[in-house]
Amino acid sequence: GRSGDVDFGFTEEQLMIQDVARRIAREKIAPSAEEFDRSGEFPLENIRLLGENGLMGIEVPAEYGGAGMDPIAYVLAMVEIAAADAAHSTIMSVNNSLFCNGILTHGTEAQKQKYVKAIAEGREIGAFALTEPQSGSDATAMRCRAVKQADGSFKVTGKKSWITSGPVAKYIVLFAMTDPDKAARGITAFLVDTTREGFHRGKTEPKLGIRASATCEIEFEDYVVQPDEVLGEEGHGFKIAMGVLDAGRIGIASQAVGIGRAAYEASIEYSRERHAFGQPIGSFQMIQSKLADMKCKLDASLLLTLRAAWLKGQGKRFTTEAAVAKLTASEAAMWIAHQAVQIHAGMGYSKEMPIERYFRDAKITEIYEGTSEIQRLVIARHETGLR
Ligand code: CAA
Numbered sequence: 073g074r075s076g077d078v079d080f081g082f083t084e085e086q087l088m089i090q091d092v093a094r095r096i097a098r099e100k101i102a103p104s105a106e107e108f109d110r111s112g113e114f115p116l117e118n119i120r121l122l123g124e125n126g127l128m129g130i131e132v133p134a135e136y137g138g139a140g141m142d143p144i145a146y147v148l149a150m151v152e153i154a155a156a157d158a159a160h161s162t163i164m165s166v167n168n169s170l171f172c173n174g175i176l177t178h179g180t181e182a183q184k185q186k187y188v189k190a191i192a193e194g195r196e197i198g199a200f201a202l203t204e205p206q207s208g209s210d211a212t213a214m215r216c217r218a219v220k221q222a223d224g225s226f227k228v229t230g231k232k233s234w235i236t237s238g239p240v241a242k243y244i245v246l247f248a249m250t251d252p253d254k255a256a257r258g259i260t261a262f263l264v265d266t267t268r269e270g271f272h273r274g275k276t277e278p279k280l281g282i283r284a285s286a287t288c289e290i291e292f293e294d295y296v297v298q299p300d301e302v303l304g305e306e307g308h309g310f311k312i313a314m315g316v317l318d319a320g321r322i323g324i325a326s327q328a329v330g331i332g333r334a335a336y337e338a339s340i341e342y343s344r345e346r347h348a349f350g351q352p353i354g355s356f357q358m359i360q361s362k363l364a365d366m367k368c369k370l371d372a373s374l375l376l377t378l379r380a381a382w383l384k385g386q387g388k389r390f391t392t393e394a395a396v397a398k399l400t401a402s403e404a405a406m407w408i409a410h411q412a413v414q415i416h417a418g419m420g421y422s423k424e425m426p427i428e429r430y431f432r433d434a435k436i437t438e439i440y441e442g443t444s445e446i447q448r449l450v451i452a453r454h455e456t457g458l459r
């Protein structure tokens with residue numbers, strides 16, 4: 073069987089969304105992936121199509137425009153989209169995990185109606201703004217400031233950097249410091265409308281990989297947030313961000329599994345077709361060794377990702393398991409893509425095949441939503457009880 077075909081008795085619903093994702097991935101995304109990678113253009117039409125098919129709000133209840141499914145369904149669908157094109161799956165993961173998830177968990181009824189529906193249906197794009205030029209891993213060192221006014225509104229001033237979908241987002245979940253003396257407990261989450269005064273965008277960042285996923289710096293200059301645009305309670309923003317990122321890391325782990333699977337499947341095919349010294353290169357033990365190690369890393373990654381998703385679906389704490397899945401899957405994707413280039417050799421280095429794109433795309437999974445070092449820190453702190 074194929075590497076993705078682990079059957080834990082997936083439900084009809086889970087298999088259905090996997091099928092829908094696989095069909096769109098094959099018919100619409102895979103054929104255009106190379107062109108989007110080259111141009112760096114934002115794949116708006118494809119994103120709308122994914123939204124129309126429930127893929128921008130997989131865990132969002134139908135009443136808020138989503139597919140009403142569970143975290144396992146999310147993993148299965150993400151893997152399919154990522155296997156066709158990682159950049160599409162980055163946009164998908166931010167809308168699903170980072171934008172919708174946080175508002176569903178912490179938002180008011182009115183906020184869910186206003187913000188989640190438009191994004192889950194794919195009519196608008198969402199973003200998540202935590203990182204700043206001087207604070208990535210050390211997220212509580214943020215300087216973006218929100219000052220409370222007499223009328224209960226907040227005035228926001230500051231910069232956020234590396235914002236995925238920043239160039240196209242209508243709404244953004246923003247984290248800003250409301251009480252600098254309280255550090256992590258002085259951070260609050262806000263819902264930002266990018267069409268309003270005081271919001272500015274910087275240039276779109278040219279990147280190594282996931283080039284069709286648009287990333288930019290954003291800036292706030294006396295941007296006014298109304299009291300009903302505060303997400304959750306004042307001072308609870310950092311916990312909201314960390315909880316949202318726990319779920320987000322399942323999405324990035326799934327993305328890594330998708331990239332790794334694409335690179336692995338291409339390698340299997342090539343090693344059967346390509347001949348050297350009178351035999352298929354796949355009959356050389358040195359190539360077989362690579363293929364076997366790829367398969368082990370890929371299967372381990374998928375199983376760990378499903379475990380984290382299962383725990384989330386059961387309502388259990390899954391911080392450590394999500395970090396284990398994200399770390400394992402992202403390092404596996406990078407290793408598999410690296411070996412895939414080696415197996416394809418000259419053709420692996422050529423733009424005529426997607427292998428070099430998998431290699432460039434895989435790298436980001438070791439960086440965003442917490443670097444590999446940060447995943448190791450989260451896991452080891454949990455296991456040792458030390459800091
Ligand atoms: N869930 C809930 N609460 C949590 C939590 C979690 N997973 N992790 C920490 N917290 C709480 C702690 O309990 C603590 O609360 P109290 O003060 O009430 O005790 C508070 O948050 C502060 O925790 P720490 O002292 O552990 O914080 P820290 O400063 O040591 O940082 C960290 C911890 C894990 C390094 C964190 O800063 C981190 O995850 N950094 C990486 C940032 C990151 O992942 N950014 C991603 C940006 S989004 C993105 O990248 C999107 C994209 O690519 C597409």
Ligand code: FAD
Pocket residue numbers: 166199200201202203206207208209210233234235236237279287436439440441442443444445446449
């Ligand atoms: P730094 O934190 O400066 O880290 C530099 C190096 O030091 C890394 O190797 C790091 O692992 C290591 N390091 C740092 N602290 C420790 C430690 N305590 N122990 C050991 N090693 C450590 N952010 C958002 O908020 N929203 C987004 O939508 C978003 N999208 C992104 C899209 C892309 C394409 C990229 C590249 C980034 C995106 N980010 C986003 C930001 C991303 O989350 C950060 O880049 C990431 O968290 C790392 O932060 P940094 O780049 O500032 O690196």
